Amino acid sequence: MCLDIDDTLIDFTSAGKRALSMLIGRADMWPLWERITDWHVARVVAGEIDYGSMHERRTQCFLAELGIVVDDGDAARFERHRKDALRSSWRLFDDVLPCLEWLRAADVLLAAVTNASGTHQRTKLADLGLSRFFDHVAIAGEVGAAKPDPVMFHSVCAVLDCDPSEAAHVGDKLHTDAVGARDAGMEGVWLDRAASDAQAPEGVHVIGGLDELPQLLVSEFARIGVPVQR
Secondary structure (H helix, E strand, C coil), X not given: CEECCECCCECHHHHHHHHHHHHHCCCCCHHHHHHHHHHHHHHHHCCCCCHHHHHHHHHHHHHHHCCCCCCHHHXXXXXXXXXXXXXXXXXXXXXXXXXXXXXXXXXXXXXXXXXXXXXXXXXXXXXXXXXXXXXXXXXXXXXXXCCCCHHHXXXXXXXXXXXXXXXXXXXXXXXXXXXXXXXXXXXEEEECCCCCCCCCCCCEEEECCHHHHHHHHHHHHHHHCCCCCC
């Protein structure tokens, strides 16, 4: 079983919005921040820049869109303050620990699969007590591919020594997580916490919370042949 981290296990968006609005004094710039972040992460995965410099470059690009020009030192200070604010407000969704404890009790191999920075994500998992649950943490920048690229999903299956048809991936992004996993030959599960109006395509399972995952694993996945135990 593979699980996305941000907004699947950890309420990252809420924390990110709070940190950003605290620093810039306005609460309407999160969509711009996300678009700029996605573009810079894609450059990291492509090997054009490293994660260390990506954060400062992203900040410079974001602030430039607001009409604020900063040098490297100012961008680095902005990032330090933002990360401090983030780290103090990370929270798990209430359904995370019961779900992970059930999966471990069922002897299911678990992987965390993320397109974000490895150091950043491993710190979050450790700070929130999640590291103990995972047999593997897959980082896009380390794999050299990012979700929804099948290479990302197949690399995890190789580490866990299973065929993609024996694995499932759960994430909050319909296309990046669920459709990407389905197209890689895995069971794709869309975690739609907001109960949105979007329609999941054929072959994608939908759950409203991680509390629904054990039942899906036992009933639907057992029916189609995904093993519950290793």
